[in-house]
Amino acid sequence: MSNFIKNFLQELDNRDIDYLHWKSNTNIEKALIGEDDLDILVDPKKKYEVYQLFKELNILRAYSEKDSWQNEIFHYFGVDIEAQKMIHIHLHFLLEVGYDFDKSVNLPIIENYMASKEHYKKSVYIPSVENEYILLIIRLILKNGLTPFLMLLPTGQWSLYRRQKSKKGIIQGSAYREYLDLRERSSREKISESLDSIFSFVDRSLFYEAEQVIKENSSLIDYFTKSREMKKVLKPYSYHSAFVSFFKSLYRINLVRFGKVSKKRVKSKKIPANGGRIFAFVGGDGAGKSSNIEKLASTLGRHYFVETIHIGRPNRAGEPKQYFIGRQINNIGKLFIKLGLSNFGNALSLVGLAVERKQAFIRAQKVKSQGGIVILDRIPLEGVTEMDGPRVAISLGGKQKFLAKIEERLHRSIQGIDRLIVLKLNPQIALKRRPEDDPDKLLIRSGSIWKHDFSNRANTIVVDTENSFRYVEEQILKSVWSSINDKAKISELIGLAGTGKSTSRKSLQKIYPQAKVTLQNEKKGAYLLKNSYKYLKVYMKAKKIKYTLLRSIIKIDIFLHDLKSGEYRGDQQLILDQGSIFYTILLMIELPELEKIFLAKLAEVLYYYDEVIYLEAPVAVLCDRINSREQKHRVKNMDESLQREFLEKYIEAFDKILALCHSQGVRVHRIDSHKNGPNRVEEMVNGIMHQ
Secondary structure, three states: OOHHHHHHHHHHHHOOOOEEEOOOHHHHHHHHOOOOOEEEEEOHHHHHHHHHHHHHOOOEEEEOOOHHHOOOEEEEEEEEOOOOEEEEEEEEOOOEEEEOOEEEEEOOOHHHHHHOOEEEOOOEEEOOHHHHHHHHHHHHHHHOOHHHHHHOOHHHHHHHHHHHHHOOOOOOHHHHHHHHHHHHHOOHHHHHHHHHOOOOOOOHHHHHHHHHHHHHOOOHHHHHHHHHHHHHHOHHHEOOOHHHHHHHHHHHHHHHHHHHHOOOOHHHOEEEOOOOEEEEEEEOOOOOHHHHHHHHHHHHHOOEOEEEEEOOOOOOOOOOOOOHHHHHHHHHHHHHHHOOOHHHHHHHHHHHHHHHHHHHHHHHHHHHHOOOEEEEEOOOEOOEOOOOOOOHHHHOOOOOHHHHHHHHHHHHOOOOOOEEEEEEOOHHHHHHHOOOOOHHHHHHHHHHHHHOOOOOOOOEEEEEOOOOHHHHHHHHHHHHHHHHHOOOEEEEEEEOOOOOHHHHHHHHHHHOOOOEEEOOOOOHHHHHHHOHHHHHHHHHHHOOOOHHHHHHHHHHHHHHHHHHOOOOOOOOEEEEEEOHHHHHHHHHHHOHHHHHHHHHHHHHHHOOOOEEEEEEOOHHHHHHHHHHOOOOOOOOOOOHHHHHHHHHHHHHHHHHHHHHHHHOOOEEEEEEOOOOOHHHHHHHHHHHHHO
16 A cells, blocks of 8 residues: 555544545545546545645646536645655545536435445455445446437447447447446345445336346446436435536536647646746756656646656757757758858857747746646756856857857756756766766766755755665756645635724734735736636626626735746745635625525635634724724714624624635634733734744
8 A cells, every 4th residue: 555545544533523534435446556547535524634635745736628617626635755755635525426518417425325334454444345336326227328429429439339339349348347346245134235325216126237237238228218317316415407508518528629629738637726837947068857757747648738848958949949049050050150150150040049948938837837747857047057057158269259248148048947856976976987988078977966055045846866776866857746735835814894904904914914804806808808708707696796706706816826836836825815715705696696606616725725813893893993993984873783783794794705725724812802901912813824
């Protein structure tokens, strides 16, 4: 078993988090060594505890194309440093089943299904074989109904038809092997008991007929018929009708297909929650740079989109369009050399190489902005002139100064990597590892890295590759995963007027003058234009929405977009006074009919939050404070009953928000500003932020 998985499962037990590896237990051994996904169903009442555990173990969320149409199903990844593996945890809080592009049935059996659990080899909890078998029959019937068949391209439909004609089986591969395994290990008596208790909503005769269809596995019509009957039985637990399901599935599958056709390769894999990253490797000859780049790309590339780009020698043949300008400058330089203008021609060729390097880095930035991981093979570094730095001034002894300045400027503009990985190796050892190389050149090149001091360079890890290969690989993966997990610390100070929020905010601003306190406005016009269709739908649903409220929605959306894109660095701190919670409260009060949408959006944002500090006081105290203060307020000096009604409505909204914060793993601190004086409140708030 993977040590990471072993520790994860033990921590679930230690914290009394009720869970179950709820499906695919035929392959449980593969899951326990990280070769297969961990499909973990967790008691919804334990959300806070499991999210806190994930933060402690550096288990990071990732986004996929299907996230927007799945409820309470999330992708998380941890890293087993020793095994050099990414561990995929597929986290479920609901038992949703159905076609992959519309899991529209929410089975109401979580509590009873989890109660049947068994402790497999005293390591992981799994359901009883019989319960898993019954659930598999339901899942396979729904996955092979008419709608999934119609969603296939004609080639896929023809393939299924030919399998039916040749009696090779409609369902094949691991799904059918799982069915055979569970059927063989199940007790018919216990299946009958489970159908009477946990799965009582499924007609017994329908289940046995569905079982027979899968056993024969030879008729598409039988699958379509039983799927329709199963959907009818499960209708009370479905989000929408079969008709709606068809069109939702059609839209979603074609959205995915369009992404593939339009070459949106990054979205074909999972995207780290904190955005893409650029990692640059530099190292002397013989330091193992190429092999370590290949190993890292293989480890991360199993689940993330990873692209390796050689900055030192850009791949002109592989990406001819990308390097067109630089290549043409290089060719013109060669022409001048042939004409006898060697100095100018060589300088121009070096400028062409610098342009290609810049174009390669622009490509890296683009992939990062889409959520991909970029691994750069070499990068220009100030003070390391023997590798990939400017060469015109050095090579030509001060001649061609104009071109030298252009080349230098191009190299200097290659900035913005997330982590530099320096592989150092004593040049004398490098000579032994690379006996076929020119020893003089090797000593110069390796020596430039070996002697350079990287201690003052931020976001840099230096690894001496004289150590074992395993040690080097572990240090690299540990550093890279730390960077991928890195995010800004985000807190929000919330509370009604009269609770002392403004005083606390001013105090915090003195202590943390660089902290961001409000959500930005700069991008809202462009963002509204780009997403006009989405906001038109919101407008049509609300019908009475004002621009000020629409602006609040856009601010939250931009903030979430920036968080997902990695706009906020790990060394940044956000202490929000008017943040996502502030705007969500306004929207809930003004547009209660869209409350569910606003809370769902806030739940996404709260993934990135660390703390929420809620300042509160009794309603009567708030009324007195509002009436006695100089500042204007919409309920100041209003009728007391209307004042109370207004404030109580907001307090109710705050309570909903705080419950949501807790369920998303955010630490919630409630401070009563009536029981605690202003100085004490200030002290408590500062203490929380200092932790």
